[in-house]
Amino acid sequence: MKQLLITDDDSNSRTLLGHYMTKEGFRVLEAQNGREAMNVLAQQSVDLAILDVMMPEVDGLALCEYTRRNYDIPIILLTARDQISDKEQGYLSGTDDYVTKPFELPEILYRVKALFRRYSLASSDKIRLNELVIDRKNYEVVDGDEVLLLPLKEFELLAQLAEYPGRLFSRDELIRLVWGSDYGGDERTVDVHIKRLRKRFPHTDRGFVIHTIRGVGYKLEVPSQ
Template structure:
């Protein structure tokens, strides 16, 4: 499930966008202003942000700039204005797209889907599970402050499971995907590597867990926050 941040001080706009996006399977996290949106992002996994420009405490331009400094997610700005100068400021602050009020909900949905397609071309190398970030391209796992030095097979196993949260992988499937079809050992190596990963990330059980489905295999469950 993709998680969407909706920051707008107009409850009617939030209700409209919430209806459209939840119907499409998004989990919508709402904020009434920029300050509240920052708190939401610190405690929730957010995959895309829809932000109103005119908000109290921290306006949409400031929030957009904050997100760009701390997260790599697509951003859509909502505004009642259709002036070139406003759009220019929005793009300078880091927005990916701009939608002018009033808008058709279906158009907003199309834009959200288009941004996901664009981001997913490069974002598949980055996997986030709340505090934990897995960088497949650079073979790194970090919590934003320190980097975990994992042996290659542990890294590949964690990345494979995390790429598809909630999906159940059999031990045979994991051996084929991580160790390769020519691997001649037994499936106990999967058990050993799973146990090592659990030990390494024991302090992050509030973010995710590697769950055993007895007699079948394993899956990663990312905690809802």
């Protein structure tokens, strides 16, 4: 199930749009301002963000720029303004789409579905981590001329972390994303697989390093060359 983040300081707008998208089969997360949205992005797996432009503290344009720098997800900006210069600002901030208020709820749904189709077609089967390439289509890791074949869950765990470098994933979230919500084991499974990945890829100056965030989970970072 795709997970949407709706950020708007107008609680009525959030509730209305959130209720509609939930009925259409999406899981909805809500934030009432930009700072709250940043926390949600850091803690949850978000597939698409719908951001209102006019918000206190961190406005939608700044939040859009932050999201584009840190997460590879589709973004829709909502605004009450319909000037060309405002739209230009939105697209320069990194948004994929721009919707002017008031809008019809089905219009948002159509745009969300269109963006998911576009991102699905554009998404690469290969994730590059400096000298390493994770080939999700062939389930292999390429290190120069060497091709490494990992056990399935190790590969899927590595690919999940590598898709969002710098993003912190909790152990519970990794269990759900890699092993599935019906998995009967415990979170120590994640620790065991992380330990195996570290043994397979010990050179932190080449492809990546996996950091442990004590009491929370793990994140993968790519050292600069």
